[in-house]
Amino acid sequence: MTVSASTEALAVDARGPDNDKAAKAATEPRASVSIGAVAMRLFAMMRKRRWLLLLSILCGTLAALLSLAPYAAAAAALAAILDGGVDWQWIGLVGGLALGAVAARHLFFSLATGLSHRIAFQTQQELRLALAAKLARVPLGFFDDRSKGELRTILLDDVEGVEDGMAHLVPELSAAIVAPVLALALLAAIDWRLTLLALLPIALGLVLIGRVMKQGEGPTHDYLAIQSRMAETVAEMADGLPTVRAFNQDEQATARTQRIFAEMTRFSDAWMHHAVVPGSAAQVLLSSHLLFAAPAGLLMAAQGWLGPATLAAFLAIAYGLGDVFTSLQGISHRLMRQVQLLDRIDAVLAAPELPVSAAPGEPADRLLRFKNVSFSYGARQVLHGVDFTVAPGRCLALVGPSGSGKSTLARLIARFHDVGSGAVSIGGVDIRELAPDALNRAVSFVFQEVFLFAGTIADNIRLGRPDADGDAVIDAARRARAHDFIAALPQGYDTIVGERGLGLSGGERQRISIARAILKDSPILVLDEATAFADPENEALIQDAIEDLARERTLIVIAHRLHTIVHADEILVLDAGRVAERGSHAALVEQGGLYARMFAAHEAVAHHRHADGRRDEQAARPALAAEARP
Numbered sequence: 001m002t003v004s005a006s007t008e009a010l011a012v013d014a015r016g017p018d019n020d021k022a023a024k025a026a027t028e029p030r031a032s033v034s035i036g037a038v039a040m041r042l043f044a045m046m047r048k049r050r051w052l053l054l055l056s057i058l059c060g061t062l063a064a065l066l067s068l069a070p071y072a073a074a075a076a077a078l079a080a081i082l083d084g085g086v087d088w089q090w091i092g093l094v095g096g097l098a099l100g101a102v103a104a105r106h107l108f109f110s111l112a113t114g115l116s117h118r119i120a121f122q123t124q125q126e127l128r129l130a131l132a133a134k135l136a137r138v139p140l141g142f143f144d145d146r147s148k149g150e151l152r153t154i155l156l157d158d159v160e161g162v163e164d165g166m167a168h169l170v171p172e173l174s175a176a177i178v179a180p181v182l183a184l185a186l187l188a189a190i191d192w193r194l195t196l197l198a199l200l201p202i203a204l205g206l207v208l209i210g211r212v213m214k215q216g217e218g219p220t221h222d223y224l225a226i227q228s229r230m231a232e233t234v235a236e237m238a239d240g241l242p243t244v245r246a247f248n249q250d251e252q253a254t255a256r257t258q259r260i261f262a263e264m265t266r267f268s269d270a271w272m273h274h275a276v277v278p279g280s281a282a283q284v285l286l287s288s289h290l291l292f293a294a295p296a297g298l299l300m301a302a303q304g305w306l307g308p309a310t311l312a313a314f315l316a317i318a319y320g321l322g323d324v325f326t327s328l329q330g331i332s333h334r335l336m337r338q339v340q341l342l343d344r345i346d347a348v349l350a351a352p353e354l355p356v357s358a359a360p361g362e363p364a365d366r367l368l369r370f371k372n373v374s375f376s377y378g379a380r381q382v383l384h385g386v387d388f389t390v391a392p393g394r395c396l397a398l399v400g401p402s403g404s405g406k407s408t409l410a411r412l413i414a415r416f417h418d419v420g421s422g423a424v425s426i427g428g429v430d431i432r433e434l435a436p437d438a439l440n441r442a443v444s445f446v447f448q449e450v451f452l453f454a455g456t457i458a459d460n461i462r463l464g465r466p467d468a469d470g471d472a473v474i475d476a477a478r479r480a481r482a483h484d485f486i487a488a489l490p491q492g493y494d495t496i497v498g499e500r501g502l503g504l505s506g507g508e509r510q511r512i513s514i515a516r517a518i519l520k521d522s523p524i525l526v527l528d529e530a531t532a533f534a535d536p537e538n539e540a541l542i543q544d545a546i547e548d549l550a551r552e553r554t555l556i557v558i559a560h561r562l563h564t565i566v567h568a569d570e571i572l573v574l575d576a577g578r579v580a581e582r583g584s585h586a587a588l589v590e591q592g593g594l595y596a597r598m599f600a601a602h603e604a605v606a607h608h609r610h611a612d613g614r615r616d617e618q619a620a621r622p623a624l625a626a627e628a629r630p
Contacts, residue, residue: 038335041342042165045127049119056119059112060172064179066108068317069101072186075313082309113167120166127159130349137353137436140416154348158341165338176331183321190314191297191306198293198318205285208278226267230260289321354415360435363427366392366442366523368413368554373422375408382408383577385422390570392523395555397565399595400574406558409574410526413556414443426524444522446546448529450509457486458493460512464519472519480515481541482508507542514545524554529561562602571595 046053073094080090131154135142143151187195234257297314300306368390375383382405390396398406411417412424415431423430431439444464452460461473468476473493477483485508489495497504504512517525527546543564559565566585573581573588573595581593588595 038165038338038342042162042338045162046119046123046166048126049122052115052119056112056115059108059115061178063105063109063112064176065182066101066105067179068183068186069105070098071317071319073098073101075316078312078316079309082307082312117167120163123166124159124163127162127345128155131155131159131345134349134351134353138351139354139418140411140414142351151348154344158344161341162338162345164334165341168334172331180321183317186317187314187321190310190317194293194297194300194306194314194318197296198289198321201285201288201291205282205288208282208285211278226260226264230264233257233260290315290318293318354418354436355432356436357433359433360438361429361433363429363434363442365427366554367425367427368524368556369423369425370409370412371423371425373409373412373419373424375412375417375420381420381577383412383420386574386577386579387422388572388579388582390554390556392554393552394569395557395567397557397559397568397571398574399559399562399565399571399598400580401598403576404574405577406574407528410528410556410558413524413526414445415439441520442522443524443526444517444520446510446513446517446525446527450506450513452497452504452509452512454496456491456494456496457489457512460497461493461515461519464516465521468519473515476515476519477512479518480511480545482511482515482545485511510542511545514542518545522553524556526556526558528558562599 043053076094077091080087184195184199187198294315297306297311301308301311370386370388373383373386374381386405386409388396398409400406408417412419413431415424418432423432425431426434426439426442434442453463458470458473461476462468464476465472470493474483477486477493486493486495557565557568565571568585570582571585571588572579573593575594581588581591581595583591585599589599590596
């Protein structure tokens, strides 16, 4: 049997923007994969425990052999009765042996399943660790191209799904292979003519299973894609629920989820329409092995071509053959699902990694240099020949219109991506020639959006240096201007927070992030608009913390609030991925170019806000005075 490379998905309506990703994935060519190849892949994943695997297969094989014992016993008893003599002692012995075989069969099958589960759980652990190690080696830009829901589905659900292939299909596949071979051998030994007639409907059933599987690989691929999008949509809806409710957009927000669910329903209905008829026919044929053999056997016995005892023995053993072949359909569909799960897991394991130098260099100092750097996201080039140098201990600010390449440039410093051309170097060494650990130690990021892990505040700060003691954590928090609000919490540094920093303001979360960077103590610090979400009070505290953090460090600041970078040593103005202007704040304002226009607009907005605040205060004074009168 072969799972073919199906490039045609079932016709599913509601092909809209939400479905483009799945539609593209569904039409990508996929190589044919045989059931044997899938089974061998699963066995290869478990090869470290080959002896446990062989023992599980052996137990499964013995269970399969013993599953035929009741039918063989019935055949022997019927043969003895029809031969003209009833030896009750013999029949009792055969019956006792059959009961013992049934008990032994359950015992061996339980052993096979227990061993295969142990193998599966240990292999799952290794697989998850391998995926985690892989994700640690891919460019950080890899995560920009994938949603949290997609990665969660692969790391959790898909790896969990592989457990079925290892823990259940190993003993079941052993039984499905061994039992039919043995049963057919016994039947052929009794009468080869009836055996061929018994095989005829089974062969037709196997052909139908092959057709169902050939048509089913594409839909199974699409089914998993829809499931992934459902996970993404539900996660997105959960994350955006406060915003949705604030703007009373519940119906609009649930519309996308409803479309996904409706698409899943239509997909399931269409798949059932295409699969239920051939699938049911295959099920019937696989269990209809006596359809031709039984009438033919009776006719042959009536004509004297076959003895009644022989016919009875044949029918008794053949009766148990149907259950064995019927299980093949369920096994085949589950193996087909394994193809899709393994494909998705393999796609992550095969993701390109950042090349690591065999002979890492050692920077002479902390001089940061971009030398004629260009970079593209696919066909869209976002940086063009960027060239600048930042001396150790100096501050460079990056400004420019939205989409000018500021964040991309900053991310290249930490090697989120590799440059398309040119080079980024630290201390005269191309960062591609630095060991990853060395680069991570050299560069710290304070992102615009702070991520806090589920754990204590101390643990989140300690992310900067996991071996830091409590005093070091508190000292970093003091320097980040975070100690006072942390100490005021009921559990202080042991307060549990989550991804969203429950109970903490944006400015407080940002100061925890700065404390991390202080604890890490990297010589190069990149700030991605660290005060973007802060109120004036928090902004002042964050600016003080940044000034403390920036001492004796090379500082790269991405700024939208231009008043925060007027004292930078140099300002680099980017426009459409090119360096449009560079110089100090005063020099750039005097030039009257792009930066001067941006700063004038910034000042005008600040002036209007200040004026609006003063008018609101003046308007409120009479009312306050009236309230104050006795």
